[in-house]
Amino acid sequence: MVYFCHKIFAALIILTALFAAGCYDHTYDYSDYENHDSSRGSVLFDSSGAFVALSGKFSLDESFIPKSLTITTLTQKLEELDVIEATIGGNRSIGYSFTSDSIVYPTTLAKLSFSCVRGNLADAKEIAFEEYVDFGRYPAPVINLFGALESSRVKYLVQEDGFYLGNAKKKASREIFKMFGMEWQEGVEFESNGIKFEALRLMPYLLVVSDTSDSAFATAYKRMSDAIGNGDVEKFSFDTLKIADELLVRMNNRDLDITKTDSTSLLFYSTLWKKAYGLPECDCIGKSSMIADRQFVCDMRKDSVLFWKPFDSLDLKYGPCYHGNTDNIQHNDTVYVCSEAAMSWVGASPRTAIEFLFGSCDLDKKGKYRAYHDHVFMCDGYGFSIRWTDTIPSYDKEKAEFEAYFYNKYGDCTEEREKEKAAFNDKYFRCHNGKWESITPLGYVTDDSCSVGDTIMLPPSSYYRCDKNNNWNPVGYFDYYNIVCSEDNQYEVRHDGIAYHWCVFRNGWNWRWERIPAEKLIPPVLNHDTRRDGHVVKYDSTYYIFRDDEWEILPNENAIPPVVYEDECGETNDSTYVIYDREYFFCHNSKWLHVTKENVLAPVLAGDSCSTDNMGEVRKYGDEYCVCVAGYNQYGQRITSHWSTATKDQIVIYDRNRSRSDYCVAGQVGSTLEWDETAGGLFGCVKSVEGETFQWARVKIGDMDSLEQKKFANGVFEKEGVYQCDVSGSHYVFDSFFWNDKKWKDFVRLRLEKATIDGVEYDARMINGKMYVRAPFGSKKFYLSDIETKSESFDSFYQKWNRWAGVKDTLRFVCNRENTFTTWDEAKAFCPAGFHIPDTTEWKQSGVNEWKRTIDSDEMNRISNIIQGMDEVDSEGSFKRSLILLWSSTSKDDSTQYCFTYEISSLLFHNNIKTVIECPKDLKPMGQAMCVRN
Secondary structure (H helix, E strand, O other), X not given: OOOEOHHHHHHHHHHHHHHHHOOOOOOOOHHXXXXXXXXXXXXXXXXXXXXXXXXXXXXXXXXXXXXXXXXXEEOOOXXXXXXXXXXXXXXXXXXXXXXXXXXXXXXXXXXXXXXXXXXXXXXOOOEEEEEEEEOOOOOOOEEOHHHXXXXXXXXXXXXXXXXXXXXXXXXXXXXXXXXHOOOOOOOOOHHHOHHHHHHHOOHHHHOOOOOOOXXXXXXXXXXXXXXXXXXXXXXXXXXXXXXXXXXXXXXXXXXXXXXXXXXXXHHHHXXXXXXXXXOOOOXXXXXXXXXXXXXXXEEEOOOOOEEEEEOOHHHHHHOOOOOOOOOEEEEOOEEEEEEOOOOEEEEXXXXXXXXXXXXXXXXXOOOOEEEEOOEEEEEEOOHHHOEEEOOOOHHHHHHHHHHHHHHHHHOOOOHHHOOOEEEEOOEEEEEEOOEEEEEOHHHHHOOOOOOOOOEEEEOOOEXXXXXXXXXXXXXXXXXXXXXXXOHHXXXXXXXXXXXXXXXXXXXXXXXXXXXXXXXXXXXXXXXXXXXXXXXXXXXXXXXXXXEOOEEEEEOHHHOOHHHHOOOOOOHHHOOOEEEEOXXXXXXXXXXXXXXXXXXXXXXXXXXXXXXXXXXXXXXXXXOEEEEEXXXXXXXXXXXXXXXXXXXXXXXXXXXXXXXXXXXXXXXXXXXXXXXXXXXXEEEEEEEOOOOOOEEEEEEXXXXXXXXXXXXXXXXXXXXXXXXXXXXXXXXXEEEEOOOOHHHOOOEEEEEEEEXXXXXXXXXXXXXXXXXXXXXXXXXXXXXXXXOOOOOOOHHHHHHHHHHHHOOOOEEEEEEEOOOOOOOHHHHHOOOOXXXXXXXXXXXXXXXXXXXXXXXXXXXXXXXXXXXXXXXXXXXXXOEEEEEEEEEEEEEOOOOEEEEEEEEEEOOOOOOOOEEEEEEEOOOOOOOEOEEEEO
């Protein structure tokens, strides 16, 4: 081993002398700073009296994570004023910082109170710290535990001994350095200097709590803080040997990066080891020393700092890595080089490793492939340029990888290995005449012959069967053992010696054994448990549930009795309750919820019956109204009978039928509709479902907005089912629509039939919340061939229109009177005040051509719609569809107007066609005037 000692050691002596000449005397009395702040005049930033936001950074050991921070403004004597919350940002990778809102600070002094946790454990305890800072000198201070450690001492020196804050911090820091056995450096600015942080990195080891609890750390930290606060650092001592051992562990675990550690701390570590283990002077690079079972080498960094470095595991096995060592070593399957930058053995580059393992590329190796880990190289080139290269043509890569990795495993075929066999990547070889030759699987075991049906298994997992041509063919595990996959054993699980597989049905026709994804390897899958939606099983302390065709873990908080015992909770069970051990559970949106007794409905607590016998019954319990829900839902599914909170409508009906039932005794004729503000709707007398008596019920007018319906209160039923009302000078007539909705709903619907506006009667409807009027229906009917009076443009337009409509049978004009069909000029004058002819955009968005497909619809029977004009009928006069042509207010030019035309089919859910078409303005008869309210 060669040492590089003399010149380097001499240089270090010169540097040390220069450093000593440029340093302050570290032995002077602390009282030099008392009551005097020599740098008060060099304030970098004076925030006192200014409206500012304060910010800074955390410099913490990586095991500490800041959680909260408050800023307390202080007087010069550190008396507390205001408290400001600060926000913490960042993460471990980029570091943590803090910032506060902008306020006016009376002084530049502040106390930073912060809390940290050690690690990311969920049960980690927050530990509180505080540090005093001067934002005037350090506008963005770097706070850490070292500053927190000195805080109690700083406070004492300021408040009791009259120190300024800056000098108190210097004195406290010097005392702490003394406690740690470290040299004090004059002029160190701790709020912005890394030395303070590096010293702090020793704390978990100095406190001997690296593997103990947060409470142990907090106790040890307080013990040290109290010693500093009381000025008792002389009495505070550490187990030097234990500290040195902890540092060795940390360095060997790479927790301490000696390449980045500041020189002061590095020399402190080296001195500590020298003192603890009795090492000699570190004066020659490569010099090693062994004390008991600990070995060290004298090494030097790029900054020429000589220090004792402990051996790591590779040093112990292969010799130390130190400055100037150019050796390479191989450990397991990895090659290492001694790195001056890392100051340790590090993984070699693939090229360096190839040359170390297989030698230089020369003519004997030319054309050979060699592999190192995932890198394949080829010896290639000519003359002086022959070398190992990893640039291999794409067409040769598969061959190169195979040969390289095969060589790594088996090496060359030599005379001594003649007839030796090898298996690699499901291929088989035999060494013959200096080459590895390919052979068959059977040749690998015996020879190449086989009989039909013979089978062979080759390790680790290759299976073969002899076919009818007496050739070996590869087969899968399940084929080899004739394990069938079919509907009879769907989702059965088998292990093929490598992985788990299950029998599944794929692509609508293919039953096959398929490898189970890793995330699905859970007990109910492996044990082939029954796959039933909502089925729950338990293994050890974990529940699993089958839903959406998958097994998944059921979190413990969701493993409540109705889920575990598989009580149904779906669309037909919504709002039902079950009871387990006097605890109530409620089915809501297909999910069971645990509810307290206070939130359970009164009839459920009382055990009152709810069934189809009392379906729709409302009961009152104190101030609580409940209704029995039973029968079928809107999708025709039979639901589980249950009590539910009554709606506002149901409450109003219940109260009226009890307090004013006499109002409806005489029937509906002569009664009115009353508006109820609580429910926001109209209520009146309606015949019961049995059709024998009248009682209060909710009444809705078409699909009219509820607030607009309020205007139609206080009218009168002139006869049963016919309601009339005057609103703002207009007279409206409503009729019960098509069937008695009360069989299906808790309300009855009225449909707007007639509107008399300014003395003129119109047929009227509410469609999608808008009121439309047109000329009243007439009784005239005539066929296309019967038209006597028509405009000049009629025939040519009809041909064009029919190309769109595709009338194949007979066209009949129905429900006509003198003003059913109009020209455009007549249509313009048709609408009453407050109404207008819609333009093409309004027509297309109106919905007049669409079927309403809900029971709530005012226009369920669209065949009897307000708009009728032309019907297509067959030869026997049977209706097929209606064809409508409506004028729009959109004009193309002086002679042409746009019309909206559509069909209404006799098929309820037929997709009706519609379009906008050009119409001659004098067209008649075909176009109709229909007006919408503004």
